Amino acid sequence: MxxxxxxxxxxxxxxxxxxxxxxxxxxxxxxxxxxxxxxxxxxxxxxxxxxxxxxxxxxxxxxxxxxxxxxxxxxxxxxxxxxxxxxxxxxxxxxxxxxxxxxxxxxxxxxxxxxxxxxxxxxxxxxxxxxxLSPHTPYADNSQQKTLFYHGSASHMQEVTWLLPVVEEVLQQDTTFSFEIIGNSKVRTLFSHLPRVHVLQPMSWPAYKALVSRPGRTIGLAPLLPSEFNTARSATKFFDITQAGAVGIYAKHPVYSTMVQDQHNGLLLDMVQAEWANAILQLGNDEAARSYMLNNAQQKMKQG
CATH class of the missing domain: 3.40.50 (Rossmann fold)
Incomplete structure (x- = not known):
């Protein structure tokens, strides 16, 4: 029964x-x-x-x-x-x-x-x-979670919405991925139907520097949709992602192409959602490629 x-x-x-x-x-x-x-x-x-x-x-x-x-x-x-x-x-x-x-x-x-x-x-x-009933560990699966993250500000709401189907696909295909994002209640509601999503409250710059200096993140995302406002952005997310000990996937955009060499110190991709999902899944399961690109990104960050 x-x-x-x-x-x-x-x-x-x-x-x-x-x-x-x-x-x-x-x-x-x-x-x-x-x-x-x-x-x-x-x-x-x-x-x-x-x-x-x-x-x-x-x-x-x-x-x-x-x-x-x-x-x-x-x-x-x-x-x-x-x-x-x-x-x-x-x-x-x-x-x-x-x-x-x-x-x-x-x-x-x-x-x-x-x-x-x-x-x-x-x-x-x-x-x-x-x-x-005695308690037993619910952590029987020893597979280590890989943290995928996007730390955009409120001015990146278009990119947040664009990322939703990408994150949906990744979390569905690979249960060893978790997703971390910074956002308000609107962002929390947008991702509330997905498992393994952690929405962090917006924070001060000193608090954020401490956050990304803690280990545990695997892949950082830096999408960028075409807009006049985005044209004037800088490539600071390269430093944030690298400081977090992660490899970045960046939009193939002039903002990032001057800092990132594709497959050398990160990935540069067109803003095609299916391509981002596939790249995340592949990179997430290629530790050697991540180690190679992260090392190069850390060297680049030291050079400024």
């Missing part, structure tokens, strides 16, 4: 506790905001709710009780005691009440199992005869 894990989006509670606990059994994952289609003749399934429950799911469980075997509710915080929520932000307290606390009676009526994350919760709710 397989399990259905119901969670409010990907979250650490599922990854640290519930999925490892069910790793020897078949399971699928469903978002709390959706509900699966179950045929009348379907095989029975078990359901585990991770932290939260909604009235819609309660009705769904009642309507499909004929195909439901075990029912479980997991919590790794004390969700069932309002006094434990004192001092938390009011909005968060309301969420805990709405999606967890008020559903205790229903869970008991449905003979739901209680799964908890530690012995303290197990002792407090011992009348449920809870099961304690």
């Amino acid at each position: 397989s399990w259905l894990i119901v969670e409010q989006g990907a979250n650490p509670s599922s990854d640290f506790f519930v999925k490892p606990a069910l790793s020897k059994e078949a399971f699928t994952v469903c978002n709390l905001s959706a509900q699966p289609h179950i045929k009348s003749d379907s095989n029975k399934i078990n359901i585990a709710f991770v932290r939260y429950l909604t009235p819609q799911w309660m009705r769904w469980v009642e309507q499909h009780s004929h195909v439901i075997g075990r029912l479980a509710f997991f919590m790794d915080d004390d969700l069932f005691d309002l006094t434990a929520h004192t001092g938390l932000p009011l909005r968060y307290r309301w969420k805990l009440y709405r999606l967890a606390f008020r559903h205790q009676k229903w869970l008991r009526l449905m003979n739901a199992e209680l799964w908890v994350s530690n012995n303290s919760l197990a002792s407090k709710y011992q009348q449920w005869n809870p099961r304690v």
Whole structure:
């Protein structure tokens, strides 16, 4: 009998506790905001709710009780005691009440199992005869993430939008890539549907210098669309990307062609999105080429 894990989006509670606990059994994952289609003749399934429950799911469980075997509710915080929520932000307290606390009676009526994350919760709710789940690493995949980044200012919104399909393609094709970008709420919304995207808040120049001086970045992007404003730009992104310890992919534009020699200290590409995606994927998996170009870029940066 397989399990259905119901969670409010990907979250650490599922990854640290519930999925490892069910790793020897078949399971699928469903978002709390959706509900699966179950045929009348379907095989029975078990359901585990991770932290939260909604009235819609309660009705769904009642309507499909004929195909439901075990029912479980997991919590790794004390969700069932309002006094434990004192001092938390009011909005968060309301969420805990709405999606967890008020559903205790229903869970008991449905003979739901209680799964908890530690012995303290197990002792407090011992009348449920809870099961304690031990944490396991969600970082089982040892493949090191490669950070792709674009650090454009607010004046580069056209380039940010242009990059979206490029980043989509790269993240879909290669799960070892993460993408880092600096931007406001508009940028955050633009990339919110993609996995492994980190949107940093705009920062002061001293803070930015410290940021790019920390190691860990692989490929830096410097697209540049034709415009009168962009004609007067300078090639400072070459220095930012190199300082970050990354190899740059630059627009084939007079701004960069005076500083960058293609395939020597970076890549120069026409502003064709498919070409950028392919170049990123190829360069990301060619450590020797990256090492060669980065060394040359660092020598160029020293020369000024």
